Amino acid sequence: xxxxTKLTGIAAPMPLVNIDTDMIIPKQFLKTIQRSGLGKNxxxxxxxxxDGAEIPDFVLNQPAYRKAEIIVAGDxxxxxxxxxxxxxxxxxFGIRCVISTSFADIFFNNCFKNGILPIVMPAEVVAxxxxxxxxxxxxRITVDLEAQTITTSDGQSFPFEVxxxxxxxxxxxxxxxxxxxxxxxxxxxxxxxxxxxxxxA
Amino acid sequence: MTAPRTLYDKIWDDxxxxxxxxxxxxxxxxxxxxxxxxxxxxFEGLRMTGRTVRAPEKTIAVPDHNVPTTLDRVSGVIAxxxxxxxxxxxxxxxxDFGVNYYPVSDVRQGIVHIVGPEQGWTLPGxxxxxxxxxxxxxxxxxxxxxxxxxxxxxHVLATQTLIQKKSKNMKVEITxxxxxxxxAKDITxxxxxETGTAGGTGYVIEYCGQAIRELSMExxxxxxxxxxxxxxxxxxxxxxxxxFAYCMGRPHAPKGAAWEAAVAYWKTLFTDEGAHFDKVITIxxxxxxxxxxxGTSPEDVLPITGTVPSPSDFTGGKVEAAQRALDYxxxxxxxxxxxxxxxxxxxxxxxxxxxxxxxxxAAILKGKKIKDGMRAMVVPGSGLVRxxxxxxxxxxxxxxxxxxxxxxxxxxxxxxxxxxxxPGERCAATSNRNFEGRQGRGGRTHLLSPAxxxxxxxxxxLTDVREMMAETV
Ligand code: SF4
Numbered sequence: 001x002x003x004x005t006k007l008t009g010i011a012a013p014m015p016l017v018n019i020d021t022d023m024i025i026p027k028q029f030l031k032t033i034q035r036s037g038l039g040k041n042x043x044x045x046x047x048x049x050x051d052g053a054e055i056p057d058f059v060l061n062q063p064a065y066r067k068a069e070i071i072v073a074g075d076x077x078x079x080x081x082x083x084x085x086x087x088x089x090x091x092x093f094g095i096r097c098v099i100s101t102s103f104a105d106i107f108f109n110n111c112f113k114n115g116i117l118p119i120v121m122p123a124e125v126v127a128x129x130x131x132x133x134x135x136x137x138x139x140r141i142t143v144d145l146e147a148q149t150i151t152t153s154d155g156q157s158f159p160f161e162v163x164x165x166x167x168x169x170x171x172x173x174x175x176x177x178x179x180x181x182x183x184x185x186x187x188x189x190x191x192x193x194x195x196x197x198x199x200x201a
Numbered sequence: 202m203t204a205p206r207t208l209y210d211k212i213w214d215d216x217x218x219x220x221x222x223x224x225x226x227x228x229x230x231x232x233x234x235x236x237x238x239x240x241x242x243x244f245e246g247l248r249m250t251g252r253t254v255r256a257p258e259k260t261i262a263v264p265d266h267n268v269p270t271t272l273d274r275v276s277g278v279i280a281x282x283x284x285x286x287x288x289x290x291x292x293x294x295x296x297d298f299g300v301n302y303y304p305v306s307d308v309r310q311g312i313v314h315i316v317g318p319e320q321g322w323t324l325p326g327x328x329x330x331x332x333x334x335x336x337x338x339x340x341x342x343x344x345x346x347x348x349x350x351x352x353x354x355x356h357v358l359a360t361q362t363l364i365q366k367k368s369k370n371m372k373v374e375i376t377x378x379x380x381x382x383x384x385a386k387d388i389t390x391x392x393x394x395e396t397g398t399a400g401g402t403g404y405v406i407e408y409c410g411q412a413i414r415e416l417s418m419e420x421x422x423x424x425x426x427x428x429x430x431x432x433x434x435x436x437x438x439x440x441x442x443x444x445f446a447y448c449m450g451r452p453h454a455p456k457g458a459a460w461e462a463a464v465a466y467w468k469t470l471f472t473d474e475g476a477h478f479d480k481v482i483t484i485x486x487x488x489x490x491x492x493x494x495x496g497t498s499p500e501d502v503l504p505i506t507g508t509v510p511s512p513s514d515f516t517g518g519k520v521e522a523a524q525r526a527l528d529y530x531x532x533x534x535x536x537x538x539x540x541x542x543x544x545x546x547x548x549x550x551x552x553x554x555x556x557x558x559x560x561x562x563a564a565i566l567k568g569k570k571i572k573d574g575m576r577a578m579v580v581p582g583s584g585l586v587r588x589x590x591x592x593x594x595x596x597x598x599x600x601x602x603x604x605x606x607x608x609x610x611x612x613x614x615x616x617x618x619x620x621x622x623x624p625g626e627r628c629a630a631t632s633n634r635n636f637e638g639r640q641g642r643g644g645r646t647h648l649l650s651p652a653x654x655x656x657x658x659x660x661x662x663l664t665d666v667r668e669m670m671a672e673t674v
Contacts, residue, residue: 001250009667013264023255032241033245033286033287033290034241034242034245035242035246035249036245084351084352119577176354176356176364177250177252177359177360180359180360180362180364181359181360183218186218186219187227187229187255187360187361187362190218190229191229193359195509197466198215198326198463199455199459199462200324200454200455200463201326
């Protein structure tokens, strides 16, 4: 998992509420054998017509937002199925941070497993960030995980909350596997002991 | 002296690598079985992070869920594009990461839970995991075995450990002996009928008692296979001489002095006198009849002599569930189970796709023909089971009776390959799940034993195999 420390990037405004995981990545793309490669189908049905042409109005199709790394969204982002394909698709597109007033629980957890920082902010702050995001590609928002602050393009700064263990994992790029690998010495010792005790195993 | 421990306690204790303050443990995994459907993203994850498989020698991969089982498979091309890609991905991942592999073309290929024991990968006292819920099968050897998700598959590939909290202990004792015509499948379905599909949630079950001891290893695998259908994390049976005899000489079982040392350890794997169980269930072996399922949950079990229940026979949420099941299954309350007509018979799966299962079915089918218009197939659990059945003359019995004699795989157990039921088609199946749509959209599944499946194939309706046995004797 990639580290998340400080990010200054373009933020795409998506004021829609209840953006569900079916919208984020429709079910026909779940048959993939990869976690990567889903970015091209992120928001597929909102992003393309039936015959695959881009829908120009959709925010991520607009020139200003094609390289967005942050999404500022309406309430209850990521509701619906538990598919981990949703954060996989966001990450593959290049999104590292989603800011909303609320998230669906499973999606919220899945984000942390994949190096994406979901941030819950009060409605009035989300409104300020939404307006800033609407300014387009010159209005870069800065998310500083170490300091736990979001700073708008014109220098307004807002503090945010994050679970300390999850913060530690993101700052150091540690997923469960990363954390377990920190215990490699214990695993080595177990294997060495087992070689003598149960050599057939 | 240490306090008396259960079999589960002992295996658990012997695999703890690290224990955190909140009781979360890092558990060492001895065998990791891998198939094509739940592993691609895990291998991809390793690639993305530049990680390797920590113990490729303890990792065993085999394609089974998606593979066609028709004879034209030997031409080597899987017609369904998505299935083909998943199988090819496993080919490549197995090669790139250097894990043990049984490709489609290998005679040892088969359902992962049949291949593991057959090749001697599964041994008593081990921890065994697989990205598949029916990993519980391996508990028949006194191995702690359970299913895991794709993220955990990646975790095990990378670290050979799993982050786990310990479950509670449950004992299921089957006393006495089974009556003629009653099999391991009837035991395991009857237990689920007794506990319900959530009765085992939070537990590891140890099956014990005379009737369990009297089962062959194949039968014990059938019992443990469906522990998960009762909601349990795993099922276990203490190893004994039968277990050792089954393991001895298998390709990956220890040999010589190592074998002696292993057996000495395996003999310590039993529940100590006085060990604590959080829940105990006792069933008399004599009371178990050949059973079938009537509904869409494995707990919807009745003796074949019974009648279709009415929703009013139930209470709480089950009333509505029973009504929905009856509608889906197209059954009327009060109708005799033996009056239920069958269109298709499926013999196979990791529950009942082993040699003993085929022998039991063939014993009923010998010299008989399946009902006119019946569609019937046997899908052996592995290429080696298939070869052995051919050698024993069982294949010919099936073919003469009118069965299709297939190649190994999961096949109609989950209908991910082309073997599917059409809407309304009614199937007597030796597999483990009768969920809505499990064997194909709108398909209707009755779970039963291989002998009972064979009987239904002959008569065209659900049948009490004991009557047929009386005929043949
Ligand atoms: S045979 Fe059925 S239950 Fe067993 S592994 Fe295959 S799909 Fe799963």
